[in-house]
Amino acid sequence: DIQMTQSPSSLSASVGDRVTITCRASQTISSYLNWYQHHAGKAPKLLIYAASTLQTGVPPRFSGSGSGTDFTLTISSLQPEDFATYYCQQSYIIPFTFGPGTKVDIK
Amino acid sequence: QVHLVQSGAEVKRPGASVKVSCQVSGGTLPEFSMHWVRQAPGKGLEWMGDFDAYSGETVSAPKFQGRVHMAADPSTDTASMELRSLGSEDTAIYYCATPTASGALDLWGQGTLVSVSS
Numbered sequence: 010d011i012q013m014t015q016s017p018s019s020l021s022a023s024v025g026d027r028v029t030i031t032c033r034a035s036q037t038i039s040s041y042l043n044w045y046q047h048h049a050g051k052a053p054k055l056l057i058y059a060a061s062t063l064q065t066g067v068p069p070r071f072s073g074s075g076s077g078t079d080f081t082l083t084i085s086s087l088q089p090e091d092f093a094t095y096y097c098q099q100s101y102i103i104p105f106t107f108g109p110g111t112k113v114d115i116k
Numbered sequence: 117q118v119h120l121v122q123s124g125a126e127v128k129r130p131g132a133s134v135k136v137s138c139q140v141s142g143g144t145l146p147e148f149s150m151h152w153v154r155q156a157p158g159k160g161l162e163w164m165g166d167f168d169a170y171s172g173e174t175v176s177a178p179k180f181q182g183r184v185h186m187a188a189d190p191s192t193d194t195a196s197m198e199l200r201s202l203g204s205e206d207t208a209i210y211y212c213a214t215p216t217a218s219g220a221l222d223l224w225g226q227g228t229l230v231s232v233s234s
Contacts, residue, residue, distance in 0.1 A: 010178070043220040045161070052211060052227055053153075053161065058220035096161050100219025103166075104177035105151070110160040 011035050011099050013108035021116040028084040030111045032097035037077045041101035044073055044082045047094045047110075056095075057082065087113070118143040120212050120225035127231045133200040136228045138212030140193040145169045150195040151221055152186065154208040162208075166215070167195060202232045 012035035022028050032042065040060040045053040055064045057073035060080055070085040084091055092115055097108040123137040138150060151166040165176030167186035174186045185198040195212060210228045213221035 052224035107161040
């Protein structure tokens with residue numbers, strides 16, 4: 010199985026901050042990397058697919074980059090509704106493994 | 117607009133089986149493959165497997181092989197996931213989700229809580 014790691018595991022930030030989350034795959038996954046936002050008690054929400062393509066309806070303050078094994082999710086200006094847990098997921102090889110998540114909370 | 121509507125919460129004893137259903141509303145099931153993801157309390161998201169309603173093929177993560185059965189009923193536009201030999205570690209919220217062409221999961225059900233307790 011491809012192992013996905015994320016860093017940091019958690020971070021505290023303020024509204025308006027720029028936030029960067031990194032995701033690393035244990036082997037190359039080309040650009041088959043997706044990012045999700047998850048609020049507790051709700052279904053996960055797809056933010057970015059194919060490493061850098063913004064899902065329809067997702068605000069442009071979210072962006073993704075990377076290819077191969079190293080990827081980044083950036084939130085350019087954190088908003089109150091962005092406090093959540095973020096997961097990366099590879100969809101290159103089954104099983105489509107998720108990273109362990111990065112919890113973003115209020116400083 | 118397409119929605120995925122899942123069945124209600126379940127409480128099961130260890131060793132039992134549970135079946136979670138996921139109905140496609142506003143669309144037809146054969147258009148989709150259906151993935152299943154779960155989240156145990158305090159844990160992250162875990163991909164379980166996917167079922168292609170058109171081809172009838174199932175692929176599951178190694179840890180669930182032999183214990184999970186996925187199916188679909190085109191007449192009711194409903195997919196299902198049955199997990200057998202439940203243990204306390206199977207207590208989780210189970211989600212169905214449909215993929216984009218690249219495998220990203222863009223449409224999710226609301227989740228079904230399965231609690232396993234003696």
